[in-house]
Amino acid sequence: xxxxxxxxxxxxxxxxxxxxxxxxxxxxxxxxxxxxxxxxxxxxxxxxxxxxxxxxx
Amino acid sequence: xxxxxxxxxxxxxxxxxxxxxxxxxxxxxxxxxxxxxxxxxxxxxxxxxxxxxxxxxxxxxxxxxxxxxxxxxxxxxxxxxxxxxxxxxxxxxxxxxxxxxxxxxxxxxxxxxxxxxxxxxxxxxxxxxxxxxxxxxxxxxxxxxxxxxxxxxxxxxxxxxxx
Numbered sequence: 001x002x003x004x005x006x007x008x009x010x011x012x013x014x015x016x017x018x019x020x021x022x023x024x025x026x027x028x029x030x031x032x033x034x035x036x037x038x039x040x041x042x043x044x045x046x047x048x049x050x051x052x053x054x055x056x057x
Numbered sequence: 058x059x060x061x062x063x064x065x066x067x068x069x070x071x072x073x074x075x076x077x078x079x080x081x082x083x084x085x086x087x088x089x090x091x092x093x094x095x096x097x098x099x100x101x102x103x104x105x106x107x108x109x110x111x112x113x114x115x116x117x118x119x120x121x122x123x124x125x126x127x128x129x130x131x132x133x134x135x136x137x138x139x140x141x142x143x144x145x146x147x148x149x150x151x152x153x154x155x156x157x158x159x160x161x162x163x164x165x166x167x168x169x170x171x172x173x174x175x176x177x178x179x180x181x182x183x184x185x186x187x188x189x190x191x192x193x194x195x196x197x198x199x200x201x202x203x204x205x206x207x208x209x210x211x212x213x214x215x216x217x218x219x220x
Contacts, residue, residue, distance in 0.1 A: 007192050011195065014112065014113050014196075015199065017109055018106070018109050018203050021105055021106070021109075022206065022210060
């Protein structure tokens with residue numbers, strides 16, 4: 001469990017599931033919002049990492 | 058995920074509960090994640106949130122996350138906010154502190170000459186020495202903050218603003 005990526009996946013899943021369940025009532029809406037949040041968190045992090053790649057320091 | 062059954066209120070108008078019961082639910086929800094929703098009859102929702110919050114808390118403890126102590130000599134406001142984020146989980150945080158510090162400790166003593174000051178600081182520093190500790194801290198504080206958000210959800214359910 002020392003990998004940044006594993007923690008990114010896991011942490012995003014917990015937060016996405018939480019807000020999906022908190023902010024929507026129907027299961028299908030909860031799943032859709034949860035998936036959107038998860039993709040935004042993981043995708044956003046990877047995009048930011050890619051942008052920072054040329055500037056290691 | 059937590060789609061409510063008819064018995065849980067699906068399709069019904071929002072129902073309000075007495076203020077006293079709502080307050081009991083909020084207190085229960087703070088003391089033990091998910092319990093407040095169960096008190097208000099939202100059993101599946103309560104179990105789902107309990108799994109998420111306690112799962113995040115367990116990951117935090119497994120990665121030696123920071124159980125913050127208020128430090129009035131260093132950064133009093135910031136360290137107090139960290140303690141609030143930790144304490145949001147309620148009793149599990151208290152039990153974890155007893156396990157880690159050997160007592161219910163939420164602050165460093167004001168006088169650094171006190172024996173407890175050095176001892177608590179040593180335990181805190183030893184615990185956060187591991188590289189994984191930063192992940193653990195994120196999980197711990199997220200668990201606490203999620204549970205604090207759930208208290209607002211409980212209040213809305215209890216006062217009939219939400220099904």
